[in-house]
Amino acid sequence: MRAIVAHAAMDLRVDEFDDVRPGPGEVLIRLAVGGICGTDLHYYKHGGFGPIKLREPMILGHEVSGRVAELGEGVKGLAVGELVAILPSRPCGDCRYCLEGLPNHCLNMRFYGSAMPFPHIQGAFREQLVVEARQCIPAGGLSAGEAAMAEPLSVALHATRRAGDLLGKRVLITGSGPIGALCILAARRAGAREIVVTDLADNALKYSGKVGADLTINVADNPSALEGYAADKGYFDVLYECTGSPVALTSGMAALRPRGVIMQLGLGGDMEIPMMMLTAKELDLRGSFRFHEEFAVAVDLMCKGLIDVKPLITHSMPLDDALTAFRTAEDRSQAMKIQIEFS
Amino acid sequence: MRAIVAHAAMDLRVDEFDDVRPGPGEVLIRLAVGGICGTDLHYYKHGGFGPIKLREPMILGHEVSGRVAELGEGVKGLAVGELVAILPSRPCGDCRYCLEGLPNHCLNMRFYGSAMPFPHIQGAFREQLVVEARQCIPAGGLSAGEAAMAEPLSVALHATRRAGDLLGKRVLITGSGPIGALCILAARRAGAREIVVTDLADNALKYSGKVGADLTINVADNPSALEGYAADKGYFDVLYECTGSPVALTSGMAALRPRGVIMQLGLGGDMEIPMMMLTAKELDLRGSFRFHEEFAVAVDLMCKGLIDVKPLITHSMPLDDALTAFRTAEDRSQAMKIQIEFS
């Protein structure tokens, strides 16, 4: 079988591996679709990000769906041929954070395609994948592409839960990439009354409009438009910061009301923040990291038609064109979510 | 002008009153539509409920919309002829609870059509109504009937906010009257993943289905169906108790998971509750009472098409047929929300 491997910065290859078989309690998945995440792009382009660096070749990918190919001994409730979304979060279930109900902070997490520990946790962009049965979330009624969106949608749902009650709230999102756009869907599903999105790129903002933003603002064209809007229409209750840019964070904070909440999703480096504004307005800047139980919720909400991610899947390319897919994903002037077809 | 007056139990009349004019900061409303609430029915049938009793004739009604007929001195931002939903909550803005952000607990509340203080607070079922400008929420794009639904929808939104984060949660609603049905809409808007509704009447349950319940259960036909469903599919996170019936409350509590939340909306008398179950499962039984800032949210969510209450308005009758309207509202075999047309 083949898999997509980052050997080093700018050295991405489709390599051959031996076939695999499921053990007891496990399931063999024939991968259907894998979506390229910003993290995958960082490994591809820079060999990592911040303090996290590739030290050995690593299969990329964690946004995947597939079809059940074979059931290991003792597995029930799944049928061969069934489409499933694959939960990439594999906490140990034994450490103190797992037992506190915080599996995303598991001390022994094995999240697909992550170079944080060494040896690295190999990823899921492979034609065959053996998973535990509980990682398989049936996705009947969805396309394989939609099922592969369960992962980034879970990131948005997790951040939305951490933002607290959104019913009737006014929401600002800085950054209209895939995560920002999925936060529109999550915030709307959670009852947001108004959703405004800013970005520097018209193409990105176009997709925010397609998934329901009430207003999109290109702050490259018009840096002061956000400030004017907030002063005129009212300050926002919640900011999802999805850029990692200090300028976006600061202008977003200025558009928040006292006691406003900032969900920080954009992964940048160190960021300079206007601390007096944070203090005087009693803002609340919260990190959000991955997800866990939101994954099954994400699949369910899509299956029931309560969230529709289809407008965000802009490109789908065969495994043979993996490198082209990664290059396309880099280009914000045309890409939103790029997916690779494994079968 | 005419108004609908409860003189005593089973003594409802359409009486004549002098015309009224707006003072400074006030607005004259030509009433369009008034919806009959369960409270109105209690005054009509029993002259009150619990310790609250009519001691003088009282104009009923608090779910109303109308058109701006005249602007008092200094009023800006409203146009004659404009359809508005009327906020019936009139807190003093000075007492300790108003200053704590709890206007629904205002010590000097003047909520339309309420016999709690004496002299009573006269209601809004009248052809002409003078209100403060801030009570007028523009409802452009809605029908007058929808605008009059802002009030009971606000009750459901307030309870939903007090229930905490619903995103991805499983919700049970006992009682499929207008409030129960509006709680479906509110809970879904807030992100509920699954909504199950129970009632004793098929007609009532039919409307819950129309506004999006995933499953309706007639517990008259099948008293143990709820228990079986919960044991099979999973216990619920949140219960909206909208009947005031101890049987419904107890069976609903049995279907909740540990740490489940019960929003008590049904107004019954004293209720016997299974305290050991509440303690051992660490359930959380919360009262919910009226609303305040949710009113403008309710109008906005309807205007944006994010909540659609139209399927719940089953009857609309002219003021001349007010008595028939009240009698129809009593009959759960046919009624959901009954509205009266004032113009």
Added chain:
Amino acid sequence: MRAIVAHAAMDLRVDEFDDVRPGPGEVLIRLAVGGICGTDLHYYKHGGFGPIKLREPMILGHEVSGRVAELGEGVKGLAVGELVAILPSRPCGDCRYCLEGLPNHCLNMRFYGSAMPFPHIQGAFREQLVVEARQCIPAGGLSAGEAAMAEPLSVALHATRRAGDLLGKRVLITGSGPIGALCILAARRAGAREIVVTDLADNALKYSGKVGADLTINVADNPSALEGYAADKGYFDVLYECTGSPVALTSGMAALRPRGVIMQLGLGGDMEIPMMMLTAKELDLRGSFRFHEEFAVAVDLMCKGLIDVKPLITHSMPLDDALTAFRTAEDRSQAMKIQIEFS
């Protein structure tokens, strides 16, 4: 070795058992002190409570301390002879509630001295007890009696955490038994500004005064004193209901402010509650059940002198007088916490 066994209602015996030895990861405890809990009394007097009934002889007891007598293979960090408080909560660590951080709702809980499952979970009132190493919380500096108070103190701490922020709050406690009195200590430690306690017995109230209640009210002598106090001095933010009596609950609810919180700790049967009051004041009635991580906190707070439970230990009797100890515990005119000395 000997143990205190409830064979049936009013049939309590000190029986002989074989000695025990620790396995790998386990610790042999020579029991020092065991406190009699209200639950133990129910088994002794009535053979159970509510739906929970003795179906076979059961060793009682779950409030215990002891000294390390022998370390099983692989146990580190404990020394023979050391005084430890014994955590009686033994969740499975694998079920969904354990993995949600709710071990007190473990589906496979083995809490000492509990007749809920069958075969029953045998209790800890025995001269020798084998425990897992993690159940041993070093209690250096405390008396064995204080260490045995860690269990009921944990109940009070757990309820206090569930009550939310108490800093500067005004607290009412109905019921001045051991749990009520420990709630005084917990609420004060959590920052309560004022603590008022009601009971029907002067002896019980005397101990509330000793552990810091600002005011005690004998509501047998003066049924309306609480109402008068609240009207005069201000309504309470939080009620700890520790009686299980509907009268106490209702009068306590009447003394709460809007949005007040009721922690229900008293285990009665079904209770009739004034639902219109709960709804109109938007009260929040929360069950509280056992504890888990609060146990180590309880020991630590006592060790650091931040909570002093000594005034509540009124009687200490040797194992030979176990029956007398149980009879004394029934008599509220003299008892607060009765403990049995096992060594």
Added chain:
Amino acid sequence: MRAIVAHAAMDLRVDEFDDVRPGPGEVLIRLAVGGICGTDLHYYKHGGFGPIKLREPMILGHEVSGRVAELGEGVKGLAVGELVAILPSRPCGDCRYCLEGLPNHCLNMRFYGSAMPFPHIQGAFREQLVVEARQCIPAGGLSAGEAAMAEPLSVALHATRRAGDLLGKRVLITGSGPIGALCILAARRAGAREIVVTDLADNALKYSGKVGADLTINVADNPSALEGYAADKGYFDVLYECTGSPVALTSGMAALRPRGVIMQLGLGGDMEIPMMMLTAKELDLRGSFRFHEEFAVAVDLMCKGLIDVKPLITHSMPLDDALTAFRTAEDRSQAMKIQIEFS
């Protein structure tokens, strides 16, 4: 009468003003004691801080106590000669934030000694002060110096409330100035199990020890001691950042557990923060600004002996030595809280 006036940076004078008299509902206070706050020091040394600059002479001071000298018409419940703590927070009671229960975010706030609006809000370091009756909190049993500590203690209590439940939590405080030290008292009162304080100055840390810190660490002497302590003893639940220094914030964040909470109290300029750490650990950085209802709580807790601020009042100087007092307050090698005696 005399008052302490900042005319510009490094131009502090004791000026003469006309005597004042109370109007209806007002109270004339003969000032007793005024404490020097960090804000006062900024005006004295730099003529302001951040974007806030003196544009006209301004009387300084907002931490004051005094004795009732004369009652205006209609004032009840206060006696001439009585010691009172003076609430310096004067929200309008009418704006949207006042009506949301957020008076510290009042749009028309008149907080004593604040150069934010122009004309500036004159301060309370004056021999005579006319206040509204509701600003007077009786402080019987306290010294005038303690009563003047109600203000900074309120800052610590407000931050503590915003930090959420502290019962049994482990707390880190970076910065052992007056606010840091008062946060020790507030956190302990709220139930913190362990409190560790860091600073660069031994003198400052000495006072943290006096008010109950479990451990003080001089991070000038030993920059890595905090990291080692956390790795060994366990990461902290809550950080009070009281320095405004990015180094302190970053090292404090590193010592927090996942989902830890940071209360930002230190007023620095813009601060660079390690955003990836905040995101990956899902930390929660919350601003805290002033207080309101905590003021009466602060006085009450001191009156009841539940908080003792006396060890923190290190210097008390007569009004004639005002300039010396300010100079002393600058010198962290000897000062903690410096107060000025007005009578």
